[in-house]
Amino acid sequence: MKKTTALFFVLFVISIPVFSQDAALKGTVIDTSEKRNLSNTVIALLRPADSVLVSFTRTNKEGNFTLQKLPPGKFILMVTRPAYADYFDRVAIASGATVDLGKVAMTLKSQLLQEVVVQHKLGAIRIKGDTTEYVADSFKMAAGATVEDLLKKLPGLQVDKDGKITAQGETVQKVLVDGEEFFSDDPTIATRGLTADAVDKVQTFDKKSDQAEFTGIDDGEKTKTINLKLKEDRKKGYFGKLEAGADGNKFWNSNLMVNAFKGKRKLSAFGIMSSTGRTGLDWQESTNYGGASMEMNSEDGGGMSINFSGGDDEFGGGSYWGEGLPKGWNGGLHYSNKWNADKIHFNGGYQYNKLNTEAQGNTFSQNKLPNSILYTNDFGNSFSSRNRNMVRGLYEFQIDSLSSLKITAQGSQGNSFSKSNFHQESLNGNGDTLSIIDRETNVDANRKNFNSTLLWRQKFRKQGRTLSLSARQNYTENTSTGIYFSNNHYYKIGIDSTKVLDQQKLIDNKNSVVNARISYTEPLNKRSLLEFNYSVDNNKRESGIITLEKINPVGKYEDKIDSLSNEYSFNVLTQSGGINYRYAKPKKISFSFGMNVSYAEFTRKDLRGDSAISYNFTNFFPQANLNWTMGRNGNLRFNYNGSTRAPGIDQIQPIQDITDQMNIREGNPDLKQAFRHNFSLRYNNYKFLSERGIYAGVNYNATQNDFSSINILDTTTGKRTTRPVNVDGNYRMNGWMGYGQKIKKLGIRVGIEGEWNINHNTNFIGELLNENDSYVFGAGPTLSYEKEKKFEIWINTSFRRNISKSSLRSDLVTKFWTQNHHIDMRVYLPWKLEIGSSCNFNIRQKTSVFERNNNSIRWDVRIDRKLFKNDAARLRFSANDILDQNIGFNRNINSNFVSERTYDTIRRNFLLSFIWNFSKNGKPQSW
Numbered sequence: 001m002k003k004t005t006a007l008f009f010v011l012f013v014i015s016i017p018v019f020s021q022d023a024a025l026k027g028t029v030i031d032t033s034e035k036r037n038l039s040n041t042v043i044a045l046l047r048p049a050d051s052v053l054v055s056f057t058r059t060n061k062e063g064n065f066t067l068q069k070l071p072p073g074k075f076i077l078m079v080t081r082p083a084y085a086d087y088f089d090r091v092a093i094a095s096g097a098t099v100d101l102g103k104v105a106m107t108l109k110s111q112l113l114q115e116v117v118v119q120h121k122l123g124a125i126r127i128k129g130d131t132t133e134y135v136a137d138s139f140k141m142a143a144g145a146t147v148e149d150l151l152k153k154l155p156g157l158q159v160d161k162d163g164k165i166t167a168q169g170e171t172v173q174k175v176l177v178d179g180e181e182f183f184s185d186d187p188t189i190a191t192r193g194l195t196a197d198a199v200d201k202v203q204t205f206d207k208k209s210d211q212a213e214f215t216g217i218d219d220g221e222k223t224k225t226i227n228l229k230l231k232e233d234r235k236k237g238y239f240g241k242l243e244a245g246a247d248g249n250k251f252w253n254s255n256l257m258v259n260a261f262k263g264k265r266k267l268s269a270f271g272i273m274s275s276t277g278r279t280g281l282d283w284q285e286s287t288n289y290g291g292a293s294m295e296m297n298s299e300d301g302g303g304m305s306i307n308f309s310g311g312d313d314e315f316g317g318g319s320y321w322g323e324g325l326p327k328g329w330n331g332g333l334h335y336s337n338k339w340n341a342d343k344i345h346f347n348g349g350y351q352y353n354k355l356n357t358e359a360q361g362n363t364f365s366q367n368k369l370p371n372s373i374l375y376t377n378d379f380g381n382s383f384s385s386r387n388r389n390m391v392r393g394l395y396e397f398q399i400d401s402l403s404s405l406k407i408t409a410q411g412s413q414g415n416s417f418s419k420s421n422f423h424q425e426s427l428n429g430n431g432d433t434l435s436i437i438d439r440e441t442n443v444d445a446n447r448k449n450f451n452s453t454l455l456w457r458q459k460f461r462k463q464g465r466t467l468s469l470s471a472r473q474n475y476t477e478n479t480s481t482g483i484y485f486s487n488n489h490y491y492k493i494g495i496d497s498t499k500v501l502d503q504q505k506l507i508d509n510k511n512s513v514v515n516a517r518i519s520y521t522e523p524l525n526k527r528s529l530l531e532f533n534y535s536v537d538n539n540k541r542e543s544g545i546i547t548l549e550k551i552n553p554v555g556k557y558e559d560k561i562d563s564l565s566n567e568y569s570f571n572v573l574t575q576s577g578g579i580n581y582r583y584a585k586p587k588k589i590s591f592s593f594g595m596n597v598s599y600a601e602f603t604r605k606d607l608r609g610d611s612a613i614s615y616n617f618t619n620f621f622p623q624a625n626l627n628w629t630m631g632r633n634g635n636l637r638f639n640y641n642g643s644t645r646a647p648g649i650d651q652i653q654p655i656q657d658i659t660d661q662m663n664i665r666e667g668n669p670d671l672k673q674a675f676r677h678n679f680s681l682r683y684n685n686y687k688f689l690s691e692r693g694i695y696a697g698v699n700y701n702a703t704q705n706d707f708s709s710i711n712i713l714d715t716t717t718g719k720r721t722t723r724p725v726n727v728d729g730n731y732r733m734n735g736w737m738g739y740g741q742k743i744k745k746l747g748i749r750v751g752i753e754g755e756w757n758i759n760h761n762t763n764f765i766g767e768l769l770n771e772n773d774s775y776v777f778g779a780g781p782t783l784s785y786e787k788e789k790k791f792e793i794w795i796n797t798s799f800r801r802n803i804s805k806s807s808l809r810s811d812l813v814t815k816f817w818t819q820n821h822h823i824d825m826r827v828y829l830p831w832k833l834e835i836g837s838s839c840n841f842n843i844r845q846k847t848s849v850f851e852r853n854n855n856s857i858r859w860d861v862r863i864d865r866k867l868f869k870n871d872a873a874r875l876r877f878s879a880n881d882i883l884d885q886n887i888g889f890n891r892n893i894n895s896n897f898v899s900e901r902t903y904d905t906i907r908r909n910f911l912l913s914f915i916w917n918f919s920k921n922g923k924p925q926s927w
Contacts, residue, residue: 023094023095025066025070025099026067026098027065028059028062028064028103029063029079029106032106032108037059038059038081040058041059041079041106042078043056043078044056044078045070047073047075048074052138055070056744057744071788072093072094074090075091076088077091079106084108085106085108087106126686132167133203135201136196136199137200140792141196143197145196146194149196150196151191155686155738155751157204165191172204173223173225174225174226175190175225177194177227177228195239199228199231200231200232202228202229203226204225204226204227206223206224206225235261235266237920238920239919239920240259240918241256241257241915243256243916244914245878245911245914246911247912251275251909251910252273252274253275256271258270266337267333268335269334271331274328275325275326275327276906323888323903324357324382324903325358326357328355329352329354332352333349344397344398345394345396345397349392351389352388354387355387357383359381360903361888361904362902362903363376364900364901366849366898366899367896368809368896369808369809369896370765370768370808372429373428374434374715375426375428376424376425376427376662376718377427378422378423380420380422381420382418382419385418386415386416387414387415388412388413390410390413391412392411393409394407395407403457403458403459405454405455405457407452407454410449410452411448411449413446415447416444416445417445418441418443419440419442421439421440422438423436424662425437426662428715435662437487439660440483440484443480445480445481447476452473453472454470455468455469455470464529465521466520467520469517470517472516473515474511476510477510477511478507479507481504481505482504482505486659487500488501501661502553504557510541512541516537517534517535517536519533520533528581528582529581530580531582531594534576534577535575535576535577537573539572539574540569540570541569541570541571542567542570543566543649543650544568546560546565549561564656566606567608568605568653569603570646570649573601577596577597578594578596579595588629589627589628591627592623592624595622596623598619601614602614604669613669617673619675622640623640623641625638634684634685635683636683637680637683638679638681638682639679640678640679644674645676646673647707650667651724652668653669654667662719662720664719666723667724671724671725671726675704676701677700677701678701681697682696683695684696692740692742694737695737696735696736696737697736698736700732702731706726707724707726708727708761709722709723709724709725710766725764727762730762732757733757735756736753736756737753737754737755738751738753739751739752746785748785749784749785750782750783752782754777754780756777757775758774758775759773760772763896765896768808772805772807774804774805774893775803780798780821782796794822794825795821795822795824796822797821797822799818800817800818802814802816802893809896816847818843818891819842819843819844820842821843822838823838832867832871834864834874839857840857840858841857842889843855844891849900850900854900856886856887858881859881860880861882862879864876872916872919874914875912876911876913876914876915877912878913880906881908883908884907886907888901888905
């Protein structure tokens with residue numbers, strides 16, 4: 001580990017090129033009327049092609065200024081000072097020369113005959129309320145770069161190897177294009193399919209619900225969102241991207257995207273075939289293939305929550321996250337248009353996904369018990385195939401100047417097949433074998449889903465008086481047929497006890513949700529209003545489980561096991577009403593606070609036993625929000641809301657799931673609903689002249705009657721039985737921060753990013769209460785340097801400290817460091833050649849439990865030969881994972897349980913590719 005760390009730092013130091021530039025520009029700024037020198041005046045040098053800021057400074061007390069270490073070329077000089085008209089001039093700077101402008105005269109605006117307004121693109125980043133906006137052309141990109149490449153350069157944004165985006169410390173859940181859904185639930189279609197030169201601005205914000213945006217009252221529904229605003233010249237004609245690559249053997253990667261515009265009409269199509277993991281399938285929620293078991297619930301505070309539980313219907317984990325060897329096919333059509341002076345808007349599309357994955361892996365686990373330790377070592381391989389067809393549509397109608405109607409609908413149908421084999425061994429602390437399990441599973445599953453929404457909004461003549469009605473519906477049906485075979489050997493003091501499990505399991509789950517909400521706002525004055533709301537929600541869930549076994553070893557699965565079969569329903573009817581107050585002072589501050597009261601009726605039915613139990617809860621839901629705009633560059637946001645969560649039907653259904661003999665699950669019909677308190681505080685600030693940015697945030701979540709578990713472990717066999725239970729005292733805190741600035745004299749951008757997570761949760765080991773605490777603290781510097789048309793380099797580092805401890809075994813504390821260091825370089829050569837290289841160092845500290853060396857270095861190299869006019873195409877040879885060290889790895893700390901998993905993933909490969917960015921009425925930008 002020390003050698004690898006030292007190697008990284010050597011590369012870190014030698015990869016920072018610092019070149020001095022001798023050219024300089026100087027002068028003195030004076031007032032034309034008073035003939036006095038003006039101090040603290042901003043001097044900015046802009047690139048004429050795109051107004052990108054090259055350098056800037058301020059005049060000293062004597063009004064003098066000097067810009068040093070400038071590259072040669074032609075520039076625009078901008079001089080600006082409050083109360084004075086902006087001064088612009090063109091200057092040419094030769095290599096090594098010092099240009100003296102002499103006296104630069106400024107004129108008071110009051111002395112001008114008319115005000116002259118000059119538009120320019122000086123601001124690379126602007127903060128507008130809770131929206132951070134990046135001007136795309138202010139960040140230099142190579143010809144053919146994708147939106148994902150652009151996002152990697154934006155301060156405050158990170159993109160991981162799977163294309164997953166984090167903005168100001170929070171995971172981005174949705175990517176819009178011109179404010180609209182773009183191929184629905186797969187953001188990588190936009191980030192990897194669209195080229196950076198097509199984008200005008202990138203906006204990041206917390207997207208509120210349509211109703212919250214209309215009323216101005218926050219209902220707690222927020223989605224971290226990126227909106228890509230396309231350039232106007234790209235909204236005419238067509239543009240797209242074609243890529244075809246293969247190694248002639250098992251690796252191939254081909255994709256095509258076409259975007260065609262005519263007036264308000266937009267038509268897009270894409271297709272992807274890949275075995276390299278870049279399938280457009282690796283950044284999606286589990287619902288993308290018909291998803292894991294999904295339950296959509298009304299938040300009693302007025303919002304809506306969607307809960308996922310993966311595994312029971314074999315759709316969980318439908319996305320590719322790097323485990324196994326994938327083969328993916330993905331395609332779709334997208335259409336949008338506006339008619340009748342934009343009063344009618346339609347947006348719809350179709351998408352097909354298919355993903356085949358072969359995988360194998362090994363997991364080593366440690367269970368810390370009050371008086372002993374159990375170890376588990378398992379190895380398995382699997383194959384899965386999932387596919388889905390989905391259609392969706394949106395219709396908006398502006399009825400008149402005061403009212404509108406919006407309708408959305410989405411339907412999907414998917415199926416999957418999976419088979420797996422596992423070999424598992426359990427040992428005690430002395431290394432004695434407790435059990436050996438060999439398990440096989442084969443599962444066929446199907447899923448249907450349809451959901452729709454309706455929103456009617458009405459404004460009145462009096463400003464601020466509104467009425468809105470929203471309705472939502474969601475229906476999901478999951479069915480599966482699974483064969484589970486397990487050969488179990490238990491060793492008890494020299495006795496070998498063998499037990500065979502051979503069962504068929506039939507599952508039929510249905511979930512139906514209907515929700516309606518009405519909201520009325522009444523203005524108190526120009527800056528404040530009251531909102532009154534009422535909602536009703538009906539959530540009905542049904543689950544049927546039939547477990548069969550064979551009458552004889554060669555027979556059919558015909559004998560029903562009553563103890564493992566059941567028909568169960570769970571219905572929650574909720575009514576909620578509340579009042580909220582909102583105050584807003586434009587460009588300064590806005591805040592709201594209020595309270596909702598709800599009454600919820602719960603009904604559980606055992607349909608097979610013909611029994612029912614009903615009970616009810618009354619809850620109070622306070623909420624508060626603050627948005628404070630701090631000057632022109634900063635923003636502070638605070639949010640609090642309370643909400644409830646009902647248990648899932650799989651948690652309350654009173655039967656056991658014994659398909660995994662070593663991890664038996666059973667339901668608890670006595671579970672209560674949980675109540676969550678959510679706090680968040682976020683701050684960001686960016687000064688565009690000094691190119692200095694800072695952001696920070698913290699989230700705190702505390703839950704009453706949280707869902708935890710009672711774990712009963714058999715120390716003679718290693719078998720664990722888990723039962724859900726309510727507990728108090730669980731909380732989670734996480735925070736993040738980032739700081740970045742450009743060092744003008746060196747031309748280097750530097751920064752630091754950090755994060756921390758604190759988790760406290762309670763569970764039971766048998767009858768003993770066990771409190772678990774885990775801590776993760778991480779930070780690291782970032783650095784980038786670019787020399788136009790010569791080379792670029794980016795360096796990102798991360799050091800993480802992980803700590804886990806439990807009250808039952810305070811003597812066993814898990815501590816380890818992990819490090820991730822990434823270097824990415826690009827060099828531009830003559831003859832239209834370009835060489836790119838990236839190197840990723842993953843360093844994982846060994847522990848007393850995890851003694852294997854899982855450090856790895858992934859080194860990728862690509863060589864491009866640019867082709868065609870404006871470098872619109874390129875021929876690329878890429879060598880990926882040259883050192884053949886890419887290790888599939890995951891280390892998990894969970895209460896008194898720690899585990900480390902290694903698995904197959906994509907290793908060394910070589911591809912020859914052709915990439916073409918084509919367009920009409922919009923040219924790819926070359927640098």
